Amino acid sequence: MIRKAANLLARQAWFRKFLLGTPVLRDLAGRFVGGDDLASGARAARSLNARGIQASLNFHGMHVLEEGEAIASADEAIQALRLIRAENLDSHVSVKLTKIGLDVDPCLCRAQLIRVLDTAAETGVFVRMDMEEAVYADATLRLFEDMQDRYGTERVGLVIQSYLRHRSGDLDRLMARSARIRLVKGGYRESAEQVFRAKAEVDAAFLSDIERLMTRGASPAIATHDSDAIAWTLSLQQRLGLGKQDFEFQMLYGVKPELQDRLVADGYRVRCYIPYGGDWATHLVGCLRRIPAGTLAHLTQWAPGRRRAASGC
Numbered sequence: 079m080i081r082k083a084a085n086l087l088a089r090q091a092w093f094r095k096f097l098l099g100t101p102v103l104r105d106l107a108g109r110f111v112g113g114d115d116l117a118s119g120a121r122a123a124r125s126l127n128a129r130g131i132q133a134s135l136n137f138h139g140m141h142v143l144e145e146g147e148a149i150a151s152a153d154e155a156i157q158a159l160r161l162i163r164a165e166n167l168d169s170h171v172s173v174k175l176t177k178i179g180l181d182v183d184p185c186l187c188r189a190q191l192i193r194v195l196d197t198a199a200e201t202g203v204f205v206r207m208d209m210e211e212a213v214y215a216d217a218t219l220r221l222f223e224d225m226q227d228r229y230g231t232e233r234v235g236l237v238i239q240s241y242l243r244h245r246s247g248d249l250d251r252l253m254a255r256s257a258r259i260r261l262v263k264g265g266y267r268e269s270a271e272q273v274f275r276a277k278a279e280v281d282a283a284f285l286s287d288i289e290r291l292m293t294r295g296a297s298p299a300i301a302t303h304d305s306d307a308i309a310w311t312l313s314l315q316q317r318l319g320l321g322k323q324d325f326e327f328q329m330l331y332g333v334k335p336e337l338q339d340r341l342v343a344d345g346y347r348v349r350c351y352i353p354y355g356g357d358w359a360t361h362l363v364g365c366l367r368r369i370p371a372g373t374l375a376h377l378t379q380w381a382p383g384r385r386r387a388a389s390g391c
C-alpha cells in the first residue's frame with residue numbers, strides 16, 4: 079500500500095519538482111539516477127567509464143499504455159545506442175518490454191524491439207532485455223529467443239530471476255543456447271505461489287543459480303549488491319579456474335560505489351545500470367526504501383560526494 083502510494087507520488091511532475099527543489103533530495107537523486115534525459119545519463123556513463131566501470135543505460139519506466147509512448151520509448155533506446163557509438167561510451171542499453179508496448183499489443187512491442195535491435199546491429203552495441211513481473215516471463219522468453227536467433231548472442235541478452243519458484247529450467251534452456259544472461263534475485267512484488275518470499279530461500283536459490291551460470295554460462299553477469307553472493311561468485315571463479323574478466327558484476331548506479339571501485343581495482347569487471355528519464359523518481363524511491371537509515375543519514379551529510387553527484391558526474 080505504502081509502496082504503491084510512493085510510486086504513484088513519484089510519477090507526479092510536481093513531486094519531482096519538489097525533489098529537485100530540495101537540496102538534500104536533489105543530491106540523493108543525483109547519486110542514484112542518471113538524470114532527466116539521455117545527455118545526463120550519458121554524462122553518468124562517462125564518469126563511470128573514467129573509473130573503469132562499464133554502464134548500461136536504461137530509459138526508466140514501465141507499463142506504457144499508449145502506442146505513441148511505446149514508440150517514443152523505443153526511439154529513446156535508439157538514440158541511446160547511437161550516442162553510445164558516437165561518443166564511444168563503454169555501455170550497453172537495457173530495455174523493459176512493457177516500456178516499449180508489451181501491455182498495449184505484443185506485435186507493437188515486437189516491432190519496437192526489432193527497431194531497437196536493428197540499431198544495435200548497426201552500432202555494434204549490446205542490448206539487454208530486462209525481466210519484469212512473472213506474468214510477462216513467457217512472452218519475454220519467447221521474444222528473446224526469437225531475437226537471439228535473428229540478431230545473435232553478441233547483440234542481445236536477457237535477465238533471469240532466481241526468486242521464481244517454478245522456472246529454474248529457464249536458466250538451463252537459455253544456457254543451452256549460449257544466451258548472455260544477467261542473473262538477479264528478482265525485484266517485483268509477486269504472490270507466494272510464484273516466488274520465494276523468505277530472504278533465506280531467495281538467497282539460496284540465487285547462490286545455486288550463480289554456480290550454474292558461472293559453471294556453464296556464456297559471459298555471465300551477476301547482478302547483486304549482496305556481499306555474500308559476491309564472495310560466493312569470487313570463490314567460484316577461483317574454483318572453476320575462470321579469469322577475472324570472464325564474467326561481470328552488475329550493480330545499480332550509486333549503490334555501494336566503494337565496493338564497485340574495489341572490485342575494479344582487484345581486476346574484475348563491473349557494470350552499472352543507470353536509469354535516466356522523466357520517470358526517474360520511482361527508481362529513487364525504490365533505492366531510498368532499501369538504504370538502511372544510518373547509511374541514509376551518512377549520505378545526506380556527505381558534502382563532497384553530494385556536490386559531485388548533483389552535477390551528474
Ligand SMILES: Cc1cc2nc3c(=O)[nH]c(=O)nc-3n(C[C@H](O)[C@H](O)[C@H](O)COP(=O)(O)OP(=O)(O)OC[C@H]3O[C@@H](n4cnc5c(N)ncnc54)[C@H](O)[C@@H]3O)c2cc1C
Nearest residue numbers: 208209237262263264265301302303304328329330351365
Ligand atoms: C544491474 C541490475 C539489474 C537488475 N535488473 C533486474 C531485472 O531485470 N529484473 C528484476 O526483477 N530485477 C532486477 N534487478 C533487481 C534485483 O532483482 C534485486 O531486486 C536487487 O538487485 C536487490 O538484490 P541484491 O542482490 O542486491 O540483494 P539484497 O539482499 O536485496 O541487497 C543486498 C544489499 O544491497 C542493498 N541494496 C540492494 N538494492 C538496493 C537499491 N536499489 N538501493 C540501495 N541499496 C540497495 C541492500 O540494502 C542490501 O544491503 C536488477 C539489479 C541490478 C543490480
